[in-house]
Amino acid sequence: MSNKQKDYWTSFISGGCAGVCAKTVISPFERIKLLYLTRSTQFTYKAAIQDAIYVYQHHGLINFWRGNQANVLRIFPQSAINFSTFDYLRRRFAPDREDKTIMRKIRLFLCGLTSGIVAQSIAYPFDFLRTRLAMQKDAFLYKNIYDAALKIYKIEGFMSFYSGLPIGIIGVGIYHGSGFFSFTLMKEYLLEQYPWVAKHKSTDFAIGASGAIIAQVLAYPFDIVKKRMQGQNVLFQQGEIQAMTSTWMQIKTIYRVEGIIKGFYKGVSLNFIKAPLSSGTAWTVKNSVNRLLNKNYDF
Known part of the structure; x- marks a missing residue:
């Protein structure tokens, strides 16, 4: 195996x-958040705590991880493809850390955007199943991920697993493009100016968390629309909504009924806790495992 293959x-x-x-x-944050993102119910911290x-x-502590099996099945290949694709593209198209030009910054953003889109497209059905499993409060239609996949396929058809994909791709491209871009530039600055702290686990966590906040602001509205598209069929079956709508109609309905802040940024304050925790953990684990497997890893 060549060094490039080993690195990948x-x-x-x-x-x-x-x-x-x-x-x-x-996962517990996601479980509660999805009760709101898939519905027009107004999000408040008081209501979230009550839920x-x-x-x-009613369902026990373990129910906060309902749907996490689907999440794990989705996230391992998605995250693996995401990080490895970004590392590959970064080494190929933006390898020179001494290059401070705007063109390299654009290339870094595009590397992150591309890696996010590739990973999301491949793993999207698992994201869809995760939403369906976690969005239900009571009267669960699906026993587990396998039961959900079978019932959805029989009732809604194969293409239902890709509900909301176009808007999801835009959102995830922006999220990962800005997230990888922010992390890379901040990490390279520390490697150059403060190399003695750059490789600490706490540094990876802090930089990853900071980049996630920036990415959330830019990409969150797309995620809201994607989740609505993923969940509307089950809400229709349960009688919570009266009709199925297109992505564009979802956007117009959210804007008209809930507004920009309360609609497109519903629950975003919870994400300002969740996303930094997630991204910080991801970058800490990623770089720690990378250094464990490759002692020459210097990022």
């Missing part, structure tokens, strides 16, 4: 481990 598979493994750890840590208490009292 090292990044693939470390990226997959990073994603699994990060998503498992924040968390309700879930705990």
Whole structure:
């Protein structure tokens, strides 16, 4: 195996481990958030806490990780492809850390954008199943991921697993493009100016968390629309909504009924806790595993 192939598979493994750890840590936040993102119910911290208490009292602590099996099945290949693709593209198209030009910065952003889109496209059905499993509060239609996949396929057809994909690709491209871009530039600055702290785990966590906040602001509205598209069929079956709509109609409905802030940024304050925790954990695990597998890894 060549050094380039070894570097790719090292990044693939470390990226997959990073994603699994990060998503498992924040799964309870996702469980509560998805109760709101897939519906027009207004999000408040008081209501979210009440729902968390309700879930705990009626279904137990483990129910906060409902759908996490689908998340793990999705996130390992998605995160592995995401990180390894970015590392590959970064080494090929923007390898020179001494290059401070705007063109290299654009290339770094495009590397992150491309890696996010590739990973999301491949793993999207698992993201869809995760949403369906986690969005239900009571009267669960699906027993587990396998039951969900079978019922959805029989009732809604194969293409239902890709509901919301176009808008999802735009959002994930912006999220990962800005996230990888921010992390890379901040990490390279520290490697250059403060090399003695650059490789600390706490540094990886702090930089990853900071980049996630920036990415959230830019990409969050696209995620809202994607989740609505993923969840509308089950809400229609349960009678919570009266009709199925297109992506464009979802956008117009959210804007008209809920507004920009309360609609497109519903629950974003919760994401300002969840996303930094997730991204910080992911980058910490990713770089730690990378250094464990490759002692020459210097990022």
